[in-house]
Amino acid sequence: MSQYSCLKVETKGSRLTITINRPDALNALNETVLEEIESALLEDFDANTHRVVIIEGAGEKAFVAGADIAEMKEMNSEDAHQFAELGQSIGRIIGTLPAVVIAKVRGFALGGGCELAMSCDLVVAAKSAKFGQPEVNLGLIAGFGGTQRLVSRVGIHVALDMLLTGRGRILNADEAHMVGLTSRVVDDDKLDSEIDKIVDALNKTGPMAVTETKRLVRDAQHMSLDAGLAAEASAFALCFSRDESKEGIDAFLAKRNPKFNQ
Numbered sequence: 001m002s003q004y005s006c007l008k009v010e011t012k013g014s015r016l017t018i019t020i021n022r023p024d025a026l027n028a029l030n031e032t033v034l035e036e037i038e039s040a041l042l043e044d045f046d047a048n049t050h051r052v053v054i055i056e057g058a059g060e061k062a063f064v065a066g067a068d069i070a071e072m073k074e075m076n077s078e079d080a081h082q083f084a085e086l087g088q089s090i091g092r093i094i095g096t097l098p099a100v101v102i103a104k105v106r107g108f109a110l111g112g113g114c115e116l117a118m119s120c121d122l123v124v125a126a127k128s129a130k131f132g133q134p135e136v137n138l139g140l141i142a143g144f145g146g147t148q149r150l151v152s153r154v155g156i157h158v159a160l161d162m163l164l165t166g167r168g169r170i171l172n173a174d175e176a177h178m179v180g181l182t183s184r185v186v187d188d189d190k191l192d193s194e195i196d197k198i199v200d201a202l203n204k205t206g207p208m209a210v211t212e213t214k215r216l217v218r219d220a221q222h223m224s225l226d227a228g229l230a231a232e233a234s235a236f237a238l239c240f241s242r243d244e245s246k247e248g249i250d251a252f253l254a255k256r257n258p259k260f261n262q
Helices: 031-044 077-096 112-119 134-138 146-154 156-168 173-178 188-203 207-222 225-239 243-254
Strands: 007-012 015-020 052-057 062-064 100-105 108-110 122-126 130-132 184-186
Touching: 007 031, 015 031, 031 077, 052 062, 052 188, 062 100, 062 112, 077 112, 100 112, 100 188, 108 112, 112 130, 112 146, 122 173, 122 188, 130 156, 130 173, 134 156, 146 156, 173 184, 184 188, 207 225, 207 243
Parallel strands: 015 052, 052 100, 062 108, 100 122, 108 130, 122 184
Antiparallel strands: 007 015
């Protein structure tokens, strides 16, 4: 594993865990943190080993409380553009990664933290989680994909409510789940075990089937229904040319657990 100043990166079985390790700053995102997350996703991720990537924040108070305002104070327009592109790059990498990426959210997920969470495939939140986009309270806008992804996650009206009123619309975990911002909500003391359950479930699935499903679902956000259905039919047909589907079907008929290759 690479060495990082702001992250802890660990492999355990099929999972790669990336922990943003700035608890004293509520895991705020500065340029170094973003560069290290990007590096961990590109360099420490191994498609032959990792089926799941978990992104979390250190400590009990925050997943990520937002971007590092002190660093942003010194930015000019060019710096800000590069900073936004770096944050957006992480979302693009997550979207194309051949693994399921899970945001494990405890405490604050505000601004860039909310944007990082919703760029992941699954958002698993503890009851203590709080989600919001308070950039307008700083005279700014969301810059890491919030004006784009939030609409597809929660719909235009809830998205506008959060983006336009800032601190006036911070969602608790149950509210976030109700509007579709999270995948699951559990008590804080059950968050770790819930993640374990998800990883265990994913380890029992066909790796290529999961990767193709993720690709199709994400591509559907940018395609017409007819184009998406055609892509789905082609991918479905391709499954039947792979050993993975043969093993899955044979195991089902034989009433045994399938043994998928990684």
